[in-house]
Amino acid sequence: MSDSLPPTWVDDVDASPGSAKPDPVLTVDGVTRRFGGLTAVDVEHVEIQRGAITALIGPNGAGKTTFFNLLTGFDKPDAGSWVYRPLTANGDGHREQKLNHMGAHNVTRAGVVRTFQLTKALSRLTVMDNMKLGATGQSGESMFKALIRPLWREQERQIEKRAISLLERFKLIDKRDDWAGTLSGGQRKLLEMARALMVQPQVIMLDEPMAGVNPALTQSLLVHVKELRADGMTVLFVEHDMDVVYDISDWVIVMAEGAIIAEGVPHAIGQDRRVIDAYLGAHHDAPLTDEEEERQFAEAQEVLESEEQVQ
């Protein structure tokens, strides 16, 4: 798949908040979450396209992390519901499953996994144990079977194989026997993402996965994220770095003050008036009137022209 060409489905979708998608894997309705007087999340309707990379952006405090917490069962909404439509095991159809009221671990088992903005490496477990923990359906995780090694040795070997190949991908293989607590901040981000992939999810929700990762590694991570899409996974990620958003996302959803204020393809979203206002907010030197705007525009043009003359 070419990186630069947008997928075709985006042409058929309205660039408006809450627009319908051709094949939504998640459909969210009327979700609100209040903390005292503050409404942290107030999402009327949003759909996440299956197999796409969707970016969730918005200023600090917009409610992105809270929204993630709600969707993944780490927080309870005051109202609202959301439906998940996973592919069936043979991949030729899908079921509908309500995810609200489900505990966090059940959401993960259903196939929706998330990572955390503040990384949660399990410090006093080795990197390899961190990875193995991510695998679901382990028979050795039952207390009685745990005592009888032959019952889970073979499965453990399979899991380890999968872990090794992911660790290689994420450049952590040399650290496999180190305690996760000895990793750097960026390495912990990588480990958390790799560990989430051990779950073999259908939807992966990444909260600022690139924060603190060095630029070279970010590039290779972006490639991995695109590979996830190629494998048919749905990726929903929060990111402040607009270059990253432009680079990998198929679709962008913008949140501000708890609500979804805009949706669209990446290159269009940067020009959206509402988005610029939301980001710049009160600090933005917004022109007060039309005349004022004209005047600022004229000033800016003068500056540009004078610079051209200098050259």
Add this chain to the structure above:
Amino acid sequence: MNWEGILGAAARAAVGRDAVVFCLAAIGLNMHFGYTGLLNFGQAGFMAIGAYGLAVAVNTIGLPMWIGLIVGLAAAVVLALLLGVPTLRLRADYLAIVTIAAAEILRLTFRSVALRDVTGGSSGLTQFARDFYTINPYSSGTYGLWLVRVDERVAWVLTVGWGLVILLSLMMYLLMHSPWGRVIKSIREDEDAARSLGKNVYFYKMQSLILGGVIGAIAGFITSISSQSVQPDTYSTPVTFFAYVILILGGTARIFGPIAGAMIFWALLSLTNSVLRAAVAPDGPLPGLLSGTQIGQVRFVLVGVSLMLLMIFRPQGIFGDRKELALDER
């Protein structure tokens, strides 16, 4: 000074009944605190309910002893459920408060006048473990090595006690080197991370609380069987804290931690006691400096000081790993 006598007493203390009892109690706490990160401050309560479950079943109800043992274990499971259901979904400190209170409630209930017909009130119950001694394979005589000589009854208690220590330590080893143990340790590190990976944290914490509590009840069995009596005040709060001291001394989240901790702790206590006694004896270097009761108090001060020194120079305990401990500080 009679060094042979002093060392003999210390060696007896290191393998004696108290060492084995506290070792078992600390193995249970290691499950709770060392591996899962659960703050159980009521291990004395689990010991008490095991001991009383056995004594009441045999003495008051008249059941055979082996059923009494099952009653004691079942009572520990019920206690763990009662403590865990309301608290394990909450922050860690709630379990601490509830367990410390529950252990005291149990002790006060067992010694209450109203229950004298059932639990024997403050004087407790006696003679419920005859079946245990009738199957004693040792014929009468003294047994042991070097300075440690015990009679056939004590030998039988210690054989069973240390046998259980070995068995349970082996079980803990297998559990902690399995995927189940991995989940348990991940809960200690970060509950939310474990949940995000699809683990039912509440369920695992409950399993851990039950398992560690049942091991506590087994410690209660040895306590009560060895003296053929249960008394409520045997199971007061300091018992739990001694078990914590032993666990931390030996090294938390280590299989050998509770064993080394218990042996060293009781040997140290005996050693300070005998050395002080010899020192203040009429023919000692400091005759009459301390009275008998003062010795009892001063030796705890000395043990406290040596534990402080240990924590300063070896905070990870005997078997712990200092580098691992330092990970918390990042």
